[in-house]
Amino acid sequence: MIQKIELKNLKEYLKKIGQFPLLAQEEEKKLQKEIETEGNKQKLFNSNLRLVVSVAKRLLSYGVNIEDLIKIGNEELERAINTYNGFAKNKSNLVTSTYYVWCIKFGIIKEIINRNFPILITSIEKSLKENDFDNYYAYFFLEHILINLIVDKEGGSEEALEILKNSLISTFSDPELKNKTSDKNFIQKIPEFMEILKTTEAEIYKRLN
16 A cells, blocks of 8 residues: 655655656666556655646636645546556556546546536536436536646547546546446437536636636
């Protein structure tokens, strides 16, 4: 289990994480491949804490304090370290830090939307129910918003889009939901769903820009 540094005072926290050496890409990839070896996971985590801070600072203007963004980013970093090997199985050229960054961005922006628009998210779910859509369609809405928002604000490649989509699917704990994610393309062609998506997406973009 990864040990985390408590974040009570930002200045002290930054001083502590600055003591961890950065890893060369070759060493990072070697540690990631041998992730079950004792200490490797902790070493990877510690060496990328400054990466989390860097991403958090770039997304600070959306109204969530830096300490909370860092804490969320650290959780996403841990998850990224745990899931990289499975995701990169057939992607030998995937840089570890690329995967970490996009997973961290996903988690932080998801939290920003949840913090800023809790009523809006509730109203989405209500609208979907009224139109006879099951609850899990709300996740497809959130996926669409998150991916577009992150790519628009942060830029991204096809590789980044795939990482983001994988990040979203991996957060679904409901087995039934996982099984239905393949229906997304069909779902998004349904006029009523697309109208809800379009209206809400416009509202979120307007308020975050």
